[in-house]
Amino acid sequence: MRAFRTLAALLAVLTLSACGAPANGSASSAPSGSVSSAGSAASAQDPLPADPAEDSLAVGDSYALYRQVTVSNGRILTLIAHGERQDETCFGISSIDVKDGDTLVQTLSLHDGIVAGNAYDDFEDPLAADATRTFDLASGLDTQDYNFDGFPDLAITEFWGTANERRLLWLWDDSAGEYTFALPLVGTDIRLDESAQAVVASANNGAEYITTTYAPVLDGQLQKVQETVETYYSDTDTGIKTVTHALIDGEWVLVEDNN
Numbered sequence: 001m002r003a004f005r006t007l008a009a010l011l012a013v014l015t016l017s018a019c020g021a022p023a024n025g026s027a028s029s030a031p032s033g034s035v036s037s038a039g040s041a042a043s044a045q046d047p048l049p050a051d052p053a054e055d056s057l058a059v060g061d062s063y064a065l066y067r068q069v070t071v072s073n074g075r076i077l078t079l080i081a082h083g084e085r086q087d088e089t090c091f092g093i094s095s096i097d098v099k100d101g102d103t104l105v106q107t108l109s110l111h112d113g114i115v116a117g118n119a120y121d122d123f124e125d126p127l128a129a130d131a132t133r134t135f136d137l138a139s140g141l142d143t144q145d146y147n148f149d150g151f152p153d154l155a156i157t158e159f160w161g162t163a164n165e166r167r168l169l170w171l172w173d174d175s176a177g178e179y180t181f182a183l184p185l186v187g188t189d190i191r192l193d194e195s196a197q198a199v200v201a202s203a204n205n206g207a208e209y210i211t212t213t214y215a216p217v218l219d220g221q222l223q224k225v226q227e228t229v230e231t232y233y234s235d236t237d238t239g240i241k242t243v244t245h246a247l248i249d250g251e252w253v254l255v256e257d258n259n
Contacts, residue, residue: 048078054137057085065093069143069152072174077105079154081141084131092131093139093156098179106178110156113168117184132158132168140167146182147171147216148197154179163204164188171220182222185214198225207232223247228256 048066057063065081080097098105111130118125132139140157147153151172160166166186170179187201199214199222213226228244244256 051138054085054091057091057137059085059087061085063137065138065141067141067143069172071151071172075100079141079143081139081156083137083139085137086131086133089135090133091135091137091139092129092133092158093141094131096154096156108154108170108179110168113156113170113181114158116181117166117168120183121186129158132156134159134165140165142167144192146192146199147220147222148194149174149216149220153182155185160186165190169222171222173220183214187212 048068049064051065052063062082062084065079065083067079067081069077069079071077078099080099081093082095082097083091083093086092092110094110096108096110098108110132111128114128114132115125118128134140134157136157140155142155142157143152144155145152146155146169149172151174153172154170155167157165157167164186165188166184167190168184169182171182172178173180185199185201187203189200189202191200192198193200197215201212201214203210203212209230209232211228211230212224214222215225217223224247226244226246228242231241231243233239233241240258242256242258243254245252246255247253248255
């Protein structure tokens with residue numbers, strides 16, 4: 001929707017400012033997926049390295065974060081996220097290695113993810129960053145199942161304005177045996193609604209509050225299926241104008257307009 005792309009372009013300008021308070025709804029950095037003796041991942045006798053302490057890192061220090069995820073047939077993959085302390089308050093992840101034991105399956109570039117996210121938001125940035133930028137050392141490293149297919153996906157958070165965050169999302173493609181970039185999710189609150197099998201992102205754009213719903217399609221990709229824009233006015237009886245469009249039979253249809 002054009003309203004959402006306009007929001008993304010506006011918020012992108014705000015990222016040029018210094019780090020502020022972390023956005024609400026940041027994903028947990030806790031590892032996802034159970035660890036078993038199946039596959040070639042490290043065993044209980046060879047645990048993954050612990051995350052470094054944030055105050056142990058000087059500006060410019062690099063670090064690595066290790067997570068394990070379980071995909072089909074009990075296969076355990078190790079994710080190694082490479083980060084750097086950017087200044088006294090901010091950290092960023094630049095790449096993620098996906099390994100099966102000692103075998104490198106793929107390397108995900110955060111620069112490529114940022115560029116792909118900008119293209120999705122219809123925003124051109126010739127100076128696209130090479131790393132994310134957040135307060136959290138783990139940069140919102142999240143391995144929830146975003147498309148509800150039973151496999152852990154991969155989302156990395158970056159600052160996207162003062163009120164919203166943006167999560168760059170890669171979905172696990174089990175047939176291809178690798179992660180593929182899906183889309184960016186922007187909002188002050190981004191949540192998975194398992195009962196509805198949907199991802200809901202709520203973004204704040206000044207007088208507008210935009211709620212976007214995504215649902216998986218047959219190939220497992222996420223597709224935007226509904227968008228509600230609430231505009232707040234102080235000089236009207238209701239104070240709020242609500243407009244909702246939904247994707248019905250492949251066409252965007254106006255389903256609510258209380259103007």
